Amino acid sequence: MPDVSLPDPHWADLPLGFALLVLALWLTWTQRDRAAVIGFTGYGLLVAIAWVRLGSMDVALTEAALGGGLMGLLLLTAAARLGEETDQPAPGLPARLSIALLCLGVTLVLAAVVLGLPSPAPNLVAPVASHQAVTELGNPVAAVLIAFRAVDTMLESVVLALAVIVLWSFGADRAWGARPRALHLGPPSPALVFLGRLLPPAGLIVGVHLFWTGADHPGGPFQGGAVLAAMAALLWLARLGEPPRVSDGLTRLGIVVGPLLFLLIGLAGAVIADAFLDYPEALTKPLILLIEAAKTLSVAVALALLVAGPPELPGPMPPRQSGRAAKGVTP
Amino acid sequence: MTAQFLYGGAGLILFVLGLWSFLVHAPLLRKLIALNIMGGGVFHVLIAVAYRGDGVTPDPVPHALVLTGIVVAVSATALALVLGARLQDEQRQG
Numbered sequence: 001m002p003d004v005s006l007p008d009p010h011w012a013d014l015p016l017g018f019a020l021l022v023l024a025l026w027l028t029w030t031q032r033d034r035a036a037v038i039g040f041t042g043y044g045l046l047v048a049i050a051w052v053r054l055g056s057m058d059v060a061l062t063e064a065a066l067g068g069g070l071m072g073l074l075l076l077t078a079a080a081r082l083g084e085e086t087d088q089p090a091p092g093l094p095a096r097l098s099i100a101l102l103c104l105g106v107t108l109v110l111a112a113v114v115l116g117l118p119s120p121a122p123n124l125v126a127p128v129a130s131h132q133a134v135t136e137l138g139n140p141v142a143a144v145l146i147a148f149r150a151v152d153t154m155l156e157s158v159v160l161a162l163a164v165i166v167l168w169s170f171g172a173d174r175a176w177g178a179r180p181r182a183l184h185l186g187p188p189s190p191a192l193v194f195l196g197r198l199l200p201p202a203g204l205i206v207g208v209h210l211f212w213t214g215a216d217h218p219g220g221p222f223q224g225g226a227v228l229a230a231m232a233a234l235l236w237l238a239r240l241g242e243p244p245r246v247s248d249g250l251t252r253l254g255i256v257v258g259p260l261l262f263l264l265i266g267l268a269g270a271v272i273a274d275a276f277l278d279y280p281e282a283l284t285k286p287l288i289l290l291i292e293a294a295k296t297l298s299v300a301v302a303l304a305l306l307v308a309g310p311p312e313l314p315g316p317m318p319p320r321q322s323g324r325a326a327k328g329v330t331p
Numbered sequence: 332m333t334a335q336f337l338y339g340g341a342g343l344i345l346f347v348l349g350l351w352s353f354l355v356h357a358p359l360l361r362k363l364i365a366l367n368i369m370g371g372g373v374f375h376v377l378i379a380v381a382y383r384g385d386g387v388t389p390d391p392v393p394h395a396l397v398l399t400g401i402v403v404a405v406s407a408t409a410l411a412l413v414l415g416a417r418l419q420d421e422q423r424q425g
Binding site: 009010013014017020021024025027028033036037040043047050051053054055056058059062063066067070071074075078079081082091096099100102103106107110111114117120121123124125128129140141143144145148149152153156159160163166167170222299303306307309310 | 333334335337338339341343344345346347348349350351352354355358359360361363364365367368371374375376378379380381382383385388389390391392394395396397398399401402403404405406407408409410412413414415416417419
């Protein structure tokens, strides 16, 4: 590496904070819904950069991949589906005044609470650092996620699986077992098809690398899984592939294998180690790797399916006559 | 700790901007964006609290919390969008 002196990161603080606030202000004021959706995607990336500045690479990666990328795709496909919903004119002056007063009050209370925090804030850096060696993980955030706060992480992977189940249950009954079609947005442009051929091989490697490197460096199952899900969504958007059928057994297995394995190993911990979600000392690292690998797969499958939507969307997308006939059949 | 103050304060303002937007705009998409801006503000404050200066290891526990929060926020947004689509469909069929 040539010795390049980088500018002081403090120079970035003011422009970055300013840009964040201006973009957020625009997002809250604009009357154009679709523009707001696109602006929100850019906002997610800006947030990610701000978090890199504050030394939280893991969270920044997650925000860039999930909060910016996949969320943007979700909102954009929804905007295309929901049609141009025109915003009603802003509520009247009295309503706006009372909302402004409420917001002002909330600001003051929150400011008092945040400024009242002890400085330096109490933290768990030392306990994490002193116990981190047990997990054989070099990345403290990964150690917290998979070992010290494993319950949170397990419940979160359950949330993802449940979200897919609930999402599917909103599909029309007559379409049960069909393929999700939220990403069918007309014929793809040649540029999209080109991107769909170009990116996925690299994205696959990046996703798996993010999972693997997450043990010692920023990354992990969520970041890796999100990149993999984005690649699947890109393939489906470019019509180079189709999302799996809702009735596909392998897909369902993919959704639950992460949380299920996590839960089973956690339960086994109650017997062979000291507590629920405790790992026996000799097997700690292999078990963690096993859980994280399964979780990466499940996160990728679940996120991709969340973007792909329910089997048949209610609304104007399906060409067939929807509604009345099916309504009669439904018990 | 100017950086902490700056980004923590920005988080606070983001939360309130989101609250304003959530109450003022009627369309579902706008409400969801507003909710996510509010959530992002909370994440900002948490990450600013975890920050302990340049070159010092930040607190990993709030980082893990925020990471979990982002994934849950995306799942919740996806569900809200489908609920909205379903609602629109019901209304259209009258």
